[in-house]
Amino acid sequence: MRIRTSRTSRQWAEVDGVGEDGEAGGIGAQEAARHLSQAVRSANLVILSGLGTSLCVRRGGDRLAPTMWQLLERVRAEFVRLDAADPLPGGRDRWSAFTASANVDEEEGNLEHILSRAKLSTELVPERVRVLQERLLAVAEEVILDAVDFLAADVSLGTHANFLRRIARRPSRKARVRIFTTNYDRCFEVAAGREGFIVVDGFAFGSEPRFNPDQFNYDVVRRDTEERTDYVENLFHLLKLHGSIDWELDEASGRVVKREGTRKPLLVYPRSTKYEMAFSQPYVDIMAAFQASLRVPATTLVVIGFGFNDKHIAEPVMAAVRSNLSFNLVVVDPVIEARCADGPLFSPYLESFAKLVDDGDGRLALVEGTFEDIVPLIPDIVSQTEVERHYDRMRNITTNAQDRR
Incomplete structure (x- = not known):
């Protein structure tokens, strides 16, 4: 794994021996630790996830996505x-x-x-x-x-679970983490359910959840017997930019509903017409939320496994880099160097980011690595909660019971 920042002398520096304190290893390790620590501690943390975050899902060594x-x-x-x-x-x-x-x-x-x-x-x-x-x-x-639609009960989502534990358990004084993804699969939702995280995905609670963008303005609190309230732990927002395999357009009501196992999912399929399709409901609300999130001061965007091939997503990121001086950007891609140079993988956006880095823009960091590579390097700034320990104990009971059968 390698990193390129304003402090690596216009070179790709190896990330070797990095620790959460950033003291171990060379300049690459220190820069990776610095940018990732800054990301999880920022006032507003936004994640943009692409196909690369699903390619790590395997069963018996075989990649499923x-x-x-x-x-x-x-x-x-x-x-x-x-x-x-x-x-x-x-x-x-x-x-x-x-x-x-x-x-x-x-x-x-x-x-x-x-x-x-x-x-x-x-x-x-x-x-x-x-x-x-x-x-x-x-x-x-x-x-x-x-x-x-590749998820099953026996499919492990350890990398996703570890990722959520490191980025979604933030102090209540900070804004909730927002994960925007272009993936249709349900990796984040299933991982969250297994780990006891609460997902706010824009669908109102009910026997048939319906999409309502106002849900992203709500939060979940806990009230005790003395009527004191505090925000619940382990909650994040999930916004699916291109739809999901469990979304469906209800023709009778014209509303978007969540129906697991539907054969008529509401998806933006991989076509160059995604730019036009992304401005119909419900995508217009989610795209508006994405653009608004990038304009908020003191925001860090971490992009993982997204190649910047979708113009309607890449342009708001570029606009934030240009206009939001308190905006920080970390891009993680296993072939990012190839995307910054002429060739079949070339991306003009990543080339522009690389030029800004080489010109001394300290807000940006380019990391050549996979989702699996980067997750262990993200500092875990919150100790394990009692709720998480309970889920671990219950999971161990279930595992032991299955092993005895």
Whole structure:
């Protein structure tokens, strides 16, 4: 793991032997400790999570969350399976028909580009072609849904749980942590449930939770018999920028509801049209909250596993860097150096951040590492609470009982 800041002489410094006090190791270790300590102690802590935070989820050594390339391969494989079971008239195969209607090469490797062109083509082609293209799009989107619905009871979320313990247990005088994620999966929600954290995700409590953005203005307090109140521990806000596999649009009421196991999830699928789609409900409320969070003074944004390919998300971050002088930014990405230079992974935003760092902007830190790498380095500034100790004891009882069976 390496880090680049204004103090590393325009070089990538190895993060080796870092301790929470920042005294061990060289300049890289000290800079990592300094920026991460500043992040968890900031008045306002915001997290932006991308695909990289889900790639660590494994079962038996096998990674469960798919990459974009793997999603593309699964879509193609499903088309091949359907061709064998129900051939199209004229001997055409589905993938050729799909890419031809979208006017892209059959060997195109960018799933976002293919789906975007395919969606656009449904509005331009004749009725006969449009019907087929819509069916193929529905198949592709069904594959994406099944691929990201990978959590089960036996799947460990230790890295997510450790992350929440380190960033979400803040003193009550500080603002609650806000985690914004582009992921459709439920890793953070499930990890929070297993660890006894309370998640404020914008859905009102009830037998069928409905989305209400006012929920993000509420908090949870504890009242004792003497009518004194205090804020409950272990609570964070979770805002899903591109929807979730358990969200659904209720056609009767026009409201967004949470329904586990729905086959009609409200998602912004990986298409280049995400910019336009992200400004319909409920995304407009969540995007507004994201932009507002970055404008608050004394805010630190920690970006993990997000490649800055979505312009509607990257632009507010760049605007905060430009205009909010008390805004701090830590970007964690395993290939961040490649994203800062010309090549297939290049990001103009990360190149700009790197130039600011090299010009002496001390508010920014670029870290080359994974979600798994960075979590152990985040200082745990709050000791374990009695509630957390209780959950640990109960978990041990359950584990021991299962081992005896």
